[in-house]
Amino acid sequence: MAKTGVLKFLIFISFSICHHRLFSQVFSNNDDAKEKHxxxxxxxxxxxxxxxxxxxxxxxxxxxxxxxxxxxxPRQRLIWSLFNYENMSRDSVMMKKFISDVxxxxxxxxxxxxxxxxxxxxxxxxKYNATSIVIPVIMKIEMTQNKGxxxxxxxxxxxxxxxxxxxxxxAQSKVKMNIISPTSNGTNFVSLKRAFDDKENLSxxxxxxxxxxxxxxxxxxxxxxxxxxFTDVVKIKYHFLLAGRWLFTVEDFIRKDLNSGWLINHMxxxxxxxxxxxxxxxxxxx
Amino acid sequence: MRYFMRSAxxxxxxxxxxxxxxxxxxxxxxxxxxPVHAGDVVTGYxxxxxxxxxxxxxxxNVSNDEFRKKALAKIKEFQGCLFILCDITSGNVALDNAVxxxxxxxxxxxxxxxxxxxxxxxxxxxxxxxxxxFRNLHYDRVVITFSHVDYVSNIRKGSDGxxxxxxxxxxxxxxxxxxxxxxxxxxxxxxxxxxxVYDRNLRGNxxxxxxxxxxxxxxxxxxxxxx
Numbered sequence: 001m002a003k004t005g006v007l008k009f010l011i012f013i014s015f016s017i018c019h020h021r022l023f024s025q026v027f028s029n030n031d032d033a034k035e036k037h038x039x040x041x042x043x044x045x046x047x048x049x050x051x052x053x054x055x056x057x058x059x060x061x062x063x064x065x066x067x068x069x070x071x072x073x074p075r076q077r078l079i080w081s082l083f084n085y086e087n088m089s090r091d092s093v094m095m096k097k098f099i100s101d102v103x104x105x106x107x108x109x110x111x112x113x114x115x116x117x118x119x120x121x122x123x124x125x126x127k128y129n130a131t132s133i134v135i136p137v138i139m140k141i142e143m144t145q146n147k148g149x150x151x152x153x154x155x156x157x158x159x160x161x162x163x164x165x166x167x168x169x170x171a172q173s174k175v176k177m178n179i180i181s182p183t184s185n186g187t188n189f190v191s192l193k194r195a196f197d198d199k200e201n202l203s204x205x206x207x208x209x210x211x212x213x214x215x216x217x218x219x220x221x222x223x224x225x226x227x228x229x230f231t232d233v234v235k236i237k238y239h240f241l242l243a244g245r246w247l248f249t250v251e252d253f254i255r256k257d258l259n260s261g262w263l264i265n266h267m268x269x270x271x272x273x274x275x276x277x278x279x280x281x282x283x284x285x286x
Numbered sequence: 287m288r289y290f291m292r293s294a295x296x297x298x299x300x301x302x303x304x305x306x307x308x309x310x311x312x313x314x315x316x317x318x319x320x321p322v323h324a325g326d327v328v329t330g331y332x333x334x335x336x337x338x339x340x341x342x343x344x345x346x347n348v349s350n351d352e353f354r355k356k357a358l359a360k361i362k363e364f365q366g367c368l369f370i371l372c373d374i375t376s377g378n379v380a381l382d383n384a385v386x387x388x389x390x391x392x393x394x395x396x397x398x399x400x401x402x403x404x405x406x407x408x409x410x411x412x413x414x415x416x417x418x419x420f421r422n423l424h425y426d427r428v429v430i431t432f433s434h435v436d437y438v439s440n441i442r443k444g445s446d447g448x449x450x451x452x453x454x455x456x457x458x459x460x461x462x463x464x465x466x467x468x469x470x471x472x473x474x475x476x477x478x479x480x481x482x483v484y485d486r487n488l489r490g491n492x493x494x495x496x497x498x499x500x501x502x503x504x505x506x507x508x509x510x511x512x513x
Contacts, residue, residue, distance in 0.1 A: 031431070034456065038433050043454045044476070046439040059437050113440075144445035182442040186452035186476045187502040190399045193410060232399070232408040254403055254474075254508055 042261030157285030372428035402507030425461035
C-alpha cells in the first residue's frame with residue numbers, strides 16, 4: 001500500500017515537472033533562452049490580433065519561416081496560448097467553448113483592429129492640486145474618410161474632480177491634422193502628453209458625440225483650463241466585445257514565463273442585453 | 287502480483303500523460319526554435335487587417351517590406367549611435383556627432399518614456415536630453431547587447447495621412463568599473479516609426495522620395511537593475 005502511494009507520488013511529481021516545463025517555461029540567464037522568450041511573448045496588442053486571427057504574415061509564422069520550419073499550429077492552439085494561465089484554468093469549459101465558437105469552420109470569428117468591438121481602458125495619472133489622482137480614460141480606434149485611423153477618447157471614468165464646467169461645447173480645432181496615432185498603444189500612449197498639451201486643438205482628441213456626457217465635459221474642461229496635468233498612463237486594459245456574446249479583457253503580464261505579454265485575463269459569455277449593458281457601463285466610466 | 291498490476295497501470299498512466307502533453311502542447315514548437323537574427327523578421331506581410339482600411343499601396347511606391355526594412359535599419363542606426371556614446375574612447379567631436387545623428391533620426395517632439403517594473407516612476411524625456419544623459423554615464427566600459435530578433439507590427443495609416451508602425455526589441459546594458467560589473471539592466475524598447483514622403487527637386491523636377499523616422503519610444507525595465 002505504501003509502495004503504491006510512493007509510486008503515485010512519483011507520477012504526480014513527474015507530471016508536475018513535465019507540466020511546469022512545457023507550459024510555464026521560464027527563461028534562464030542566457031541569450032538563447034531570452035530570445036525564445038521574446039519570440040513567444042505576446043509583445044504588443046497588434047501581435048495579439050495576429051495570433052488570434054492566425055494571420056499569414058504573423059511574427060511567429062515569420063520566425064518559423066526564417067528557420068525553414070513548417071508552421072503547423074492550428075488556430076485553436078494559437079488562441080489557447082493567448083490566455084493567462086495564472087488566472088484561468090487551461091482546461092476550463094468556458095475556454096473550450098470560446099475556442100470552439102470562434103474557430104467554427106462554417107463561420108469563424110476574427111478580431112478587427114478597425115472594428116467597433118474593442119476599447120482601451122487607460123488608468124491615467126494626473127497632477128491635481130499638488131496631489132496625484134487617477135482617472136480612467138476609455139479610447140477607441142476610429143476610422144476616417146481617408147481610410148486612415150486614430151485613437152479617440154470616447155469615455156471618461158470618475159475623476160473626483162470638483163464639477164467646474166466652463167466650456168459647454170468643444171471648440172473647433174484650428175488644425176484638423178493632430179491625432180493620437182493608431183499605433184500609440186505600443187508606446188504606452190505617451191502621445192497623450194502631446195495631445196493634452198495641445199489646448200488649441202484639444203477637441204481633436206475627443207469623440208464629439210460623447211461630449212453630452214457630463215464626466216467627459218468635466219474632464220475636457222479640467223485639461224483645457226490646466227486644472228489637471230497629465231503625468232503618465234499607469235496601466236492599460238483592453239476590453240473586447242466579440243460577436244455579440246463574448247466579453248474578455250486583455251492585460252499585459254510581464255514575467256519570465258513563455259505564457260506572458262498581452263493575455264486574456266477575464267472572460268464571460270453574455271446575452272445581447274448583457275453586452276449592451278457592459279458597453280454602456282464602460283463608456284460612462286462605471 | 288496485484289501490486290505489479292497496479293504499478294504497471296500507474297506507469298501506463300504516466301506514459302499516457304507524458305505523450306499526451308508532448309502531442310498536445312503548444313510548447314512542442316519550442317524545439318524548433320534556434321537562434322534568430324535581425325534579418326529574419328517577417329517578410330511579405332500580406333495582412334487583411336492592415337490592407338483593408340488603408341487600401342492600396344503605401345505612398346511613394348513603397349512596399350510594406352521596404353518600409354519594414356527601412357524601419358529596422360533606422361533602429362540599427364540609432365543603436366550604432368548608442369554604441370559610440372558609451373565608448374569611453376570616443377572624443378568630444380564623435381560624441382557630439384553621435385548625439386546629432388541620433389537626434390536627426392527622430393521626428394520633432396518625439397517623447398521617450400523610461401519606466402521600470404520595479405518602480406512607479408515614469409520619466410518623459412526629449413530625445414536630445416535622453417542622449418545627453420546616456421553620454422554622461424560614468425563607466426570605464428559599457429556593453430550593450432540587443433536581441434537578435436525584432437518585432438515589427440502592422441503598418442497603419444493614420445487619419446493624418448501618415449503611415450505608422452511599431453518596432454520592439456530587447457536590450458541588455460552592462461556597466462563596468464575597474465573590470466568589475468557594477469550595473470546591469472534589461473529593457474524592452476518599443477519605438478513608433480513613421481513613413482515620411484517628401485518632394486525633392488532634381489534638376490528642376492520634383493521627385494517624390496520617402497524615409498522612415500523614429501517617433502515616441504517606450505523603454506521598460508524588465509529586470510531589477512543590478513547595482
